[in-house]
Amino acid sequence: MVRRQTKLTMMKIISMFSVVRGYNIPVVVLAQYLSAIFIFAPEKRALHVLLDANLFVIILASALTIASGYIINNFYDSNKDLINRPQKSKLDRLVSQKTKLNVYFSLNFFVALIAFFVSFRAVLFFSGYIFLIWLYSHKLKRLAIIGNLTAAILAILPFFAILLYYKNFYPEIVAHASFLGILILIREIIKDLENIQGDLANGYQTIPVKYGEKIAHQVVMGLVVSTVIPLFFLIDVYDVGFMDFYFYGAALALIAFALRLPLSQRKQDYLILHLILKFLIVLGVFSIVLINPRVLENARLLLPN
Numbered sequence: 598m599v600r601r602q603t604k605l606t607m608m609k610i611i612s613m614f615s616v617v618r619g620y621n622i623p624v625v626v627l628a629q630y631l632s633a634i635f636i637f638a639p640e641k642r643a644l645h646v647l648l649d650a651n652l653f654v655i656i657l658a659s660a661l662t663i664a665s666g667y668i669i670n671n672f673y674d675s676n677k678d679l680i681n682r683p684q685k686s687k688l689d690r691l692v693s694q695k696t697k698l699n700v701y702f703s704l705n706f707f708v709a710l711i712a713f714f715v716s717f718r719a720v721l722f723f724s725g726y727i728f729l730i731w732l733y734s735h736k737l738k739r740l741a742i743i744g745n746l747t748a749a750i751l752a753i754l755p756f757f758a759i760l761l762y763y764k765n766f767y768p769e770i771v772a773h774a775s776f777l778g779i780l781i782l783i784r785e786i787i788k789d790l791e792n793i794q795g796d797l798a799n800g801y802q803t804i805p806v807k808y809g810e811k812i813a814h815q816v817v818m819g820l821v822v823s824t825v826i827p828l829f830f831l832i833d834v835y836d837v838g839f840m841d842f843y844f845y846g847a848a849l850a851l852i853a854f855a856l857r858l859p860l861s862q863r864k865q866d867y868l869i870l871h872l873i874l875k876f877l878i879v880l881g882v883f884s885i886v887l888i889n890p891r892v893l894e895n896a897r898l899l900l901p902n
Contacts, residue, residue: 612691613700616671617664624879625663625755629656631885632756636770637763639889651715655762658708658723659755665704666730666751668697673734680795715762722761726754739800741807745789749782769835776827776844777881783820784874786813791867814858821855824848843884847877 634646646652671678671689678686705727712719730751738744753774760766789796789803790813796803805813824847831837832844854873861867 609691612688615685616689616692616697617667619664621667622660622663624882626656626660628882628885629659629755629759631882633759633763635885635888636767636773637759637765652759652762654711654715655719655758656755658712658719659758661704661708662723662726662730663755665701665708665727666734668701668704669731670734670738672697672701677792677795677799677801680798681792718761719758722758726751726758729754739802741802741804744803745782745785748785749778752781753778769831769837772827772830772835776824776831776847777878779820779824779827780874780878780881783817784871784878786817786820787867787871787874789813790861791864791871794864810862814861817858818855821851821858824851837887838889839887840884843881843887847881850877 630647633652634641634643638646672694675686675690675694678689708723708727709720712723729747733744733747733751737747756774760770786804790805790810793803793805793810795801796806804816828844828848832841837844850873854870857866857870861870
């Protein structure tokens, strides 16, 4: 009996981990710290950035807000996921909707509480972030174009929090944010193509549902072409160190992506395209180190004054 209860508890923990997509959150945390060290505060020593208590609170609040966002998104998408992701949905349903909401409100309360340790402005930022995630999950994600744009903005906002904290604004940050934003926007439309059956059955007015797959392909292709602009600035105009190699590789990957897109018609085809974009985004996180590898190589930079 005890063993059975323990097994059930473990399954519920795994279920909640699946709901909050715990495998994604560490990547965001790493991306925020690397961005702070190499992009937003390059003049500071790495150890100073890592030991900054206020930065830790901001990143913790971001991670918990994202987790709560996944929960509320899962709550509203439960019927759609039964069609699009039946196996994951079965695992997610081991935790009741009531429990999900309790965890959601608890996380949001804790986020607002710890944000006070940074500043009242941080409280306002994260309160707005939480509200926008709820609005997106409840209504905006059902709308064509608006839902995709909102999803892309929500994905970038944690980095905007770091920017507001350091108050360092460099032109190359716009190029980095633009390239990342376009990749995320493309991924959102590919996800809509991948999940068209569930969206159609539940009344979601996504681009593929409202305008058709052909138009969705054309929009994606236009976005892929538009990445040329930030790539040009990141490779030829701004100094991004050895991260040039990542952007050259990303350009080649996007060309392969564009060649494969017209041949994609099935869910499995779109899943492959989705994975290509996800790989590019995650690889981009680790490639931030290439901007200035000496920060990690030179022990002197890691020592406090």
